[in-house]
Amino acid sequence: MDKTLKLLWGEGAKKGNFYKRRDFLRHFLAGSALTLASLAEANSAIYQSISSLNAQFLESESPDGAYWEAIRKHFVFDDRLIMMNNGTVGPIPRPVFNTLTRWFRVQMTNPFDVYNFLPEKAEEVRKKLASFVNASPEEVIITHNTTEGINFVANGLDLKPGDEVLMSQLEHPGALHPWRLKAKRSGVVIKEVKIPITPRKAEEIDEAFAAAITPRTRIISVGHTVFITGLITPIKELSAMAHEKGILVLADSAHGLGMLNLDLKALGVDFFASSPYKWLGAPCGVGLLYIRKEVQEELWPTIVTSGWDTYPDARALVLTVRMLML
Structure with a gap:
């Protein structure tokens, strides 16, 4: 273990005098022959260090910034x-970096073996x-x-x-344009709902959407964590109101995973899309899509491969994403 720490962080690692980060990268990427076992040991040491820091500082305000300097x-x-700017792409911690390197090494050693472990x-x-957001595994898909x-x-x-x-008028382009394409191809109508920029209470948002509903309304697609203002939309109340009228709700929560304490069952939302590489420390290119079990039959797969019709739940789309990665 001492040898691994020295290789990763330098001779002063045990004393807390870490390598400069650029030196860490230079040694790590220069072909240092770290074994899978030593990477696992390194990750374990980092987790123990963070746990120790949490126990020491998390209950206090750490006015001198010692906690965050140590976490950095x-x-x-x-x-x-x-x-x-975590809102675009957040940083990944060393354990995640180590794990990525570990599995890239496995793939490079035996490329075909990727089919066995991935x-x-x-x-x-x-x-x-799924457990992290209080959902069933059958309701969660790994996306990009x-x-x-x-x-x-x-x-x-x-x-x-x-x-x-x-x-609403506050939607991110990445959430708006999939529906614009749908409108152009299928003739659906996008109705913009003006919501208060700085609402005084959640009911103002619910009331704005409720007033816009007609007999042809099928789904509300709304930002959960609004990228322009930082507004947290009351998804639970909005979903309850919409479901009373037989309307689906899709939450664009790009920033929610890792920023908020999420309980998707409690929110009652039908669809929930997020990007854990912003606030959760995941690698760039890893996303999450939640599809509530009760509405899965209403959603067709977009891209399919062999086995797409094997499962009667969201796993039909999981096979698709795996094939995209392979």
Whole structure:
């Protein structure tokens, strides 16, 4: 273990004097022959260090910034960088970087072996994600990002010409344009709902959407964590109101996973798309799409391969995403 720590962080690692981050990268990427076992040991040491820091500082305000300075050492930052834009792509901590390197090494050693380990590992991640957001594994799909998840929903719903999609004026382009394409191809109608920029109470948002509903309204597609203002939309109340009228709800929560304490069963939303590489420390290109079990029969797969019709639930789309990665 001492040898691994020295290789990763330098001679002063046990004393807390970590390598400069650029030196860490230079040694790590220069072909240092770290074994899978040593990477696992390194990750374990980092987790123990973070747990110790949490126990020491998390209950206090740490006014001198010691806690966050110590946490920063577990990320591979350039010394000149002050990271302030998790909203686009967040940083990944060393354990995630180590794990990525570990499995890339397996793939490079025996490329065909990817078929043996990737499906099993993807299933493990999917189950952990489901547990993290209080959902059933059969309701969760690993995607590449929030926009891909929204496209799956927009393309998968069997909407007819004249059917309405309600969206606010604050939606992200990645959430808006899948529906614009749907409108152009299928004749659905996008209705913009003006909601208050700074609402005083959640009811103002619910009332704005309720007033826009007509007999042709089929789905509300709305930002959960609004990228322009930081508004947290009351998805639970909005879903309850919509369901009373037989209307589906899709939440664009690109920033929600890792920022908010999520309980998707409690929210009651039908579809929930997120990007854990923003606030959860996941690698770029990993997304989550939740499809509530009760509405899965209403959604067609967008891309299929052999086995897509094997499962009667969201796993039909999981096979698709696996094939995209392979």
